[in-house]
Amino acid sequence: MAEINLAHQLDPQSPVIRRVVASVMVAARRYDEAIDVCRQLENEDPSYSLAHDCLAQAYWAKRMYPQVVEEWKIYGQITGNRDEADFGNALEKGFRSAGWKGALCEVIRLREQQRKRAYASPFLIARFYADLGDKEKALHWLAIAYREHDWLLLDLNTSYQFDSLRSDQRFQELVRKVGLPQQPELKTPIQS
DSSP states (O other): OHHHHHHHHHOTTOHHHHHHHHHHHHHTTOHHHHHHHHHHHHHHOTTOHHHHHHHHHHHHHTTOHHHHHHHHHHHHHHHOOHHHHHHHHHHHHHHHHHHHHHHHHHHHHHHHHHTTTSOOOHHHHHHHHHHHTOHHHHHHHHHHHHHTTOGGGGGTTTOGGGGGGTTSHHHHHHHHHHTOOOOOOOSSOOOO
16 A cells, blocks of 8 residues: 555556556455545546446455446447457346356356467456355466466455455465465455
């Protein structure tokens, strides 16, 4: 928090820095504050794609699933990135047919399929499996993320989706191998 607050003080108008402020707030379990920052970004420039990604992430943390779907669809449309647009569409399709569990299953299927022709982060696939409650597949994809040097492993200690895995020795070993400090298991998420 101290580092991102300093960056924000040095350049308070930077939308990228403000997006990172929101990411750090999500990691700190300060979800409502993150949503406020993301909404400000969206209000200032509705075409700023990262404002919508920001909102999707913060809403996901608060389990506000209809809003997650809506924001990810907007994000995919604004970026013009076919993979991201397909992701938003898969999320919506799965959510309409089977709720959040259906949405997760659809995006897992999509990202695994995308990996056959291009890069898709194994860390993100692991987050989807963890949120789905599939501990073994989440750990499997985290192992792939480690083998592939997925830079998102830096979020291993702060991604709330992995809270249920923190007591697992394999997870703790991965944290050690990545070089992150060992964290105590979170008993209850901190809500803002």
